[in-house]
Amino acid sequence: MTNFTLPALAGQRMSGRTLTGQRLPNRWDGVAGLLVMGLLVGLIEVGRSTIATPIGVIQNTPIHLNPAYLPFYALRTTARMFAALFFSFLFTFTYATLAAKSRRAGMILIPILDILQSVPILGFLTFTVTFFMALFPGQVMGAELASVFVIFTSQAWNMAFSFYQSLTTLPNDLQEVARSFRLSSWQKFWRLDVPFAMPGLIWNTMLSMSGGWFFVVASEAVTVGNTTFTLPGIGSYVAVALQQQNLRAIFYAILAMLVVILLYDQLLFRPLVAWSGKFRFETTAGAATPEPWMLKLLRQTRFLRMFSDTLGAAMGYIFRLRLGAGVHVQVDENQPPSRLLDGIWYAMIAVLSAYTAAKIVGFIAGTLHWRDLGTALLMGAYTMTRVIILMIIASLVWVPIGVWVGLRPRATRVVQPVAQFLAAFPANLLFPPFVVAIVYFHLNANIWLTPLMLIGTQWYVLFNVIAGAAAFPGDMREAVANFQVRGFLWWRKVMIPGILPYFITGAITASGGAWNASIVAEVASWGHARLVAQGLGAYIAQATAAGDTPRVVLGVAVMSGFVIVFNRLLWRPLYAYATRRTNLG
């Protein structure tokens, strides 16, 4: 069970700071929002201006529905995933370090990260496809990079946040050790910064990976305006199967994905999480958790151990290099930050924001009217209603089940890995059967497409609730039993407050995922039948397919706005309340 309490706790640590922070969007959020949208517009501008060949070059690698090709496709999909992961780590280590070490940089970098987290990931597609296809016109490389970039955007932000938070909570005494023994900044980074951040970072990487499968599948077969590409992979396989109405092929794809996720879970996820326990900052030895078989294999097989030892020695050599200026400087508490430099810095940000605002207005004003904003907001309201209803239904279903499971250790051992596994499974592969059913029974798309949004992310609610119930203190359960607290009173006074922080952690992930999923869930097709639900997701999806970039920008901005307001007004206060109320001491 200890195995499962770790994730939820790490997840809480991840969100602790962001969630208890200020509530209403402030100046910095505005600036950050402008800069993010400006960046996206900039990508398109660059893409347009450097274009040499007409966009209409079609990258169509033929996709075969023969299941014999599936292992190869699965491999390609997985490779894209890990390429993105590599870039995510690169981004995490540089961006978060800069934000943490420089007060001035942190002022703007952190709000930007916060906004980036709320931008719907599939919304990035339009911008990145335009940009990368322009960089590599007519080459598969451009499409591959665009896909990798989308996966990157689904992984990088929360990893960077987690790393940043670790860096800002480094224990003071260990920092003093590093300074008094005069470690170089490179040595300190690998000996203190990274190890201390490791448990949170690994956990967030795993969350990112789980989320990433969804987007890798969604970003392989893409149409932006008149640019269409299909990259060899499971996602394209499904897309082609949908076109050809081949239900059997879809079944094969789901099977292949199951195998991939199972391998990833067993070979990577579990060993890594267990291994990262070593870095947990605690003074007492915790209860021993069973080692995953993969880790055992690594540690006990002579050949594999030799390999990992050599690798460790090589890394150790690199970590020991005395690169970078020493951190052996005195802390000078008497030196207040320079007002002048602050002033220059603020002025630079103000100028950049004004320039960006002008750019965005110029980009949008030609084609859009205030009416369009009204439409987008209305669509956003539709999607928000869906998200809220889904969250209520999911909570009513999964909270009782999660509590039931969590209070029974044996059930927890069985259900918890399954829930985590399901959270990683790309839900978009499961859409086709639903779509077929809706088409066949002539159901109302506005209602029946809705559940698709939560298929993939509801599991976060379940496994966080399970973890919360499993971590509920034994002595309190005994006290409650002793006083014969039962029924409604038991839920109201005991269990719901007990699991609240865990539930909210799960609910935040689930609702965020639902917004994201709306872009693929509100529009579905089966052969020539097209199903469209009214909503912001469909709005963005249709604008993307039409190559109507101003409307994509508008849709993405509105959706980001909805997500931010949702987070600030609902989740943060709730989370702050829950942690304040349920922590003793």
Next chain:
Amino acid sequence: MNQNHETPLLTVRNCRQAYHKDASADLIVLEDVDLTLHEGEIVGLLGRSGSGKSTLLRIVSGLLKPTAGEVMWRGKNLTGPAPGVAMVFQSFALFPWLTVQENVELGLEALGIKKADREARTEDAIDLIGLGGYDTAYPKELSGGMRQRVGLARALVVHPDLLLMDEPFSALDVLTAETLRTDLIDLWMDEKLPVKSILMVTHNIEEAVLLCDRILVFSSNPGRVAHELRVPFAHPRNRFDLAFRQMVDDIYGIMTRRAPKPAALATVTTGFATPLHPVGTNLMAGLLETLHNAPYDGRADLPALAAALQYEADELLPLGETLSMLGFAMLEEGDLILTETGRNFAESETEERKQIFAEQLRLHVPLVGAIRAVLDQRSNHRAAAVRFRDELEDHMSPEYAEETLRTVIAWGRYAELYEYDEEAQQFGLEEEDEAAG
């Protein structure tokens, strides 16, 4: 120890450390501190928490730049952590993800020492400090005593001229701490430690007398060197030696002696200049009862009381001072004496005790009076905590302000003078008081 008085290892002159406050006056942590350290001596910095002794240690180590004053290390100005100075931490400060050996190697890695050399020196340090066989263990597998041995080995492996120790044994239980002290002093006497001098911070009077050749006693607010004492006893020292006991008693006397503070009296009436110790009401009641009962019968010798209660000076002194501030007891030359009010309190039942306590609070803690006055004035009988915190921060660091506020909240709740709503961060009156007022 033969001493070479001509070339001091370290000199600190006119050192001053102020905590910068943008609004009003600076908060002074250290004022006008002089310190000279020679080769071959162990010097102790003894004082209460908040007396700035740990700050001085960080200044000496080069981690912190003093606001004013001069720090010379081997005749040169100190501008950062110097080679030849190593520190042992109260919290051990071990890296949990590194093994014992890797932890000890850390300082050598920073120096860029080659692998073979590094391993040999690490092995030596580990063996010297009695950690042989623990090389591959992780800190969390070790007991507190073993962890601090790792901390020691890590500092010694770089062969520092000066070893700085920040309350090195205060996180350990009594017996473990004693073993480590004995081992340290044995190694020092046998000249097996690769260090020339030791500077240690402690709040344990006996520890200082047991280990040090020289003791600097600090006074608080601001931290100054109040006394300098030379410890004339030869090692190994006997705690039960009469002269030893006398010296411990004398230092207790020095530390409880009221410093003449004419300025302090003036500020007390205006507001909230004195930080409060976060002493629980149960603890106060327990101590008053103990003092009232046999064998003390209203008067206790502090060292004896500390020994009986297994308290260290640093824990007992704030308690005693709080009692004397509230008028329950008096501190006199190392003795704690119960007052009439204190006797009353000890003999009363719960409700009466609360009343007596409330009365003493209003008499002696202006902050409590001010909070209550504001609450009585307001028609809704509520007041935000932040206004009191801001006012406190004009006189003390934010940490002390927070601690003082917490203390006032706890005391006021016990005395039923007011309520506190944590969620809204507001003081308020109880329902019945509201109706009455």
